[in-house]
Each structure stands twice: as structure tokens, then as C-alpha cells.
Amino acid sequence: MTDGHPAAAPTTDVIVLPGATSAQGIAKGEGDTFYCGDLYLGHIFRGDLRRGTAEPFIEAPEGRMSMGLCADLRHGLLFVGGALGWAYVYDLGTGATVATYQLGTVGDLKATVVNKVLVTEEGAYFSDTSSAVLYFVPIGPAGKLGPARTLPVTGPAAGLGGEYNLNGIARPGPGEPLIMSHTAEGRLYTVDPATGASRPIDGLDVPNADGLVLEGRRLWVVQNWSNQISRVRLSPDLASGTVEGVITHDAFQFPTTAVPFGADRLAVINAKADTGVRPTAAEYEVVIVDR
Numbered sequence: 001m002t003d004g005h006p007a008a009a010p011t012t013d014v015i016v017l018p019g020a021t022s023a024q025g026i027a028k029g030e031g032d033t034f035y036c037g038d039l040y041l042g043h044i045f046r047g048d049l050r051r052g053t054a055e056p057f058i059e060a061p062e063g064r065m066s067m068g069l070c071a072d073l074r075h076g077l078l079f080v081g082g083a084l085g086w087a088y089v090y091d092l093g094t095g096a097t098v099a100t101y102q103l104g105t106v107g108d109l110k111a112t113v114v115n116k117v118l119v120t121e122e123g124a125y126f127s128d129t130s131s132a133v134l135y136f137v138p139i140g141p142a143g144k145l146g147p148a149r150t151l152p153v154t155g156p157a158a159g160l161g162g163e164y165n166l167n168g169i170a171r172p173g174p175g176e177p178l179i180m181s182h183t184a185e186g187r188l189y190t191v192d193p194a195t196g197a198s199r200p201i202d203g204l205d206v207p208n209a210d211g212l213v214l215e216g217r218r219l220w221v222v223q224n225w226s227n228q229i230s231r232v233r234l235s236p237d238l239a240s241g242t243v244e245g246v247i248t249h250d251a252f253q254f255p256t257t258a259v260p261f262g263a264d265r266l267a268v269i270n271a272k273a274d275t276g277v278r279p280t281a282a283e284y285e286v287v288i289v290d291r
Contacts, residue, residue, distance in 0.1 A: 033046065042060030070124065125169055167180070172238070179201070206223060256270075
């Protein structure tokens with residue numbers, strides 16, 4: 001919705017990120033605003049989904065990376081999973097760095113892969129695709145950030161059988177468990193944010209599950225190598241789910257994350273990781289699809 005009226009049709013369904021050398025995450029801002037990250041340079045782009053435009057917004061210091069993103073619109077903050085052990089918080093107004101967190105080990109061979117991030121009323125949760133843990137940064141009533149905590153994940157979601165394991169994060173609402181994707185297993189799990197205990201969401205086969213978009217009991221699962229998004233109906237108790245449909249687009253090339261756009265669309269980021277260990281595509285873009 002924009003100014004109380006349905007969002008007008010976007011001028012294009014493919015929005016190029018000018019000058020991007022890689023991509024991975026996307027976050028929803030106010031109105032039609034979105035934010036994307038340049039994975040290997042750490043820079044942040046800001047764009048308008050309705051107008052189909054994007055431009056550089058934050059030039060990250062050398063050495064930073066940008067994976068998952070989530071905006072805290074209450075406090076004007078952008079949380080970024082920084083891959084190699086790090087997470088970053090930026091001011092949405094000025095682009096200034098508000099905080100940096102070293103959440104895990106740092107190094108070329110055994111670095112912690114801090115990936116997706118979800119902002120809730122109480123704080124920001126970060127996934128770690130290399131370890132069976134969650135990281136949590138509390139957010140105070142006035143937006144004051146507290147020290148990070150590490151929460152071990154136990155149960156079936158704790159498997160580390162692949163290069164990328166626990167990944168996308170969503171939550172239906174306060175008091176409910178987190179929903180997380182496990183990329184290597186192609187499964188979805190609920191994770192108790194207080195204890196780390198997990199259980200499977202039965203009835204679902206979602207290979208290459210990556211980013212998640214959740215509205216009530218409707219869930220959209222971005223499947224990177226599969227170049228598709230599965231539309232899922234979850235049971236009221238989150239114990240099971242059913243794939244109701246699959247969304248594709250000719251422009252999909254290793255999509256990783258999505259955000260809702262208006263009442264009936266998704267904006268999806270193409271990571272193009274299928275072009276190599278370090279992607280070398282000529283350009284990176286956001287693809288808008290009906291959901």
C-alpha cells in the first residue's frame with residue numbers, strides 16, 4: 001500500500017543494482033523502499049520498487065560483507081549479516097555505522113557465516129549457516145542496542161551436513177517460535193527463541209530452501225539452486241505444511257531472499273551464485289513477481 005491506495009504496477013519487473021559486483025540480501029523499508037547488499041564489498045543499495053530504480057546508499061568500509069538484511073523501521077536501523085563472523089547495524093537516515101558485532105570466529109578457513117537476520121519487537125536474530133546456533137542482539141525501547149548473545153540450537157535443526165545449513169528466519173508473531181530454513185536438508189523447522197529447541201515442520205520438501213517471507217500462516221520459501229519460490233500453507237500449530245504452488249520467472253538466477261511488495265507481489269534478489277564460488281555476473285538485480 002502507498003498513501004492509503006493500492007501500489008501501482010511497477011514500471012519494470014527487473015530492477016538492476018547499478019555497479020553491484022555481487023548480491024545476496026534484500027530488506028523492506030518504508031513504503032516502496034527497499035535495501036540490497038553487495039555481498040563481497042558490503043555496500044548497501046537503496047531503491048524504489050514501484051519506480052523500478054536503485055542507487056548506491058552506503059559505502060561500506062573495506063573488509064565488510066553483506067548477506068541477509070532486515071530493517072527496524074521503529075528505530076531507523078538496518079541490520080546486516082556480515083558473513084565472516086560479523087554483523088553490522090546502520091542508520092537508515094544517514095547510512096552511518098551504528099554498531100558492529102563480532103558474533104563468531106573470523107578467518108578464511110573456519111569463519112562463522114553470519115547470514116540472515118530477522119528483527120522482532122525484542123531484538124534481532126541472526127542465523128549461522130556454518131554452526132547450529134542463533135545470535136541475538138537485544139533492542140531497547142529507545143532503540144538502544146545491547147550485547148549479543150549466542151543461543152545453541154538443539155534437536156533436528158542442528159544438523160551440519162552441508163556447506164549451508166540453518167539459513168532463513170521468520171516469525172509469525174510475539175510468543176511464537178521462529179521458523180527457519182535448512183538449506184542442505186531442504187527442510188523447515190521451528191526453533192524456540194528462548195531455549196533453541198527445534199522440531200520439523202512435516203509434510204514439506206523444499207530443496208535448496210533459503211530466504212523466507214511469512215504472513216500469518218502463509219509462507220514463501222525462496223529456493224536458490226532451484227530458481228523458484230514455493231508457496232506454503234502452514235498448519236495453525238506450525239507442526240506441518242503444504243506446498244500450494246510454485247513461483248518462477250525467466251529472470252531468476254540463484255534467488256536467495258525476498259520481501260513483500262504491496263498486497264500481491266514479492267521482490268526477489270538474484271545472487272547468481274551459480275556463476276562460481278565468487279559470482280562474476282555482469283549485473284545483479286531485483287526481480288518482481290506475483291505471489
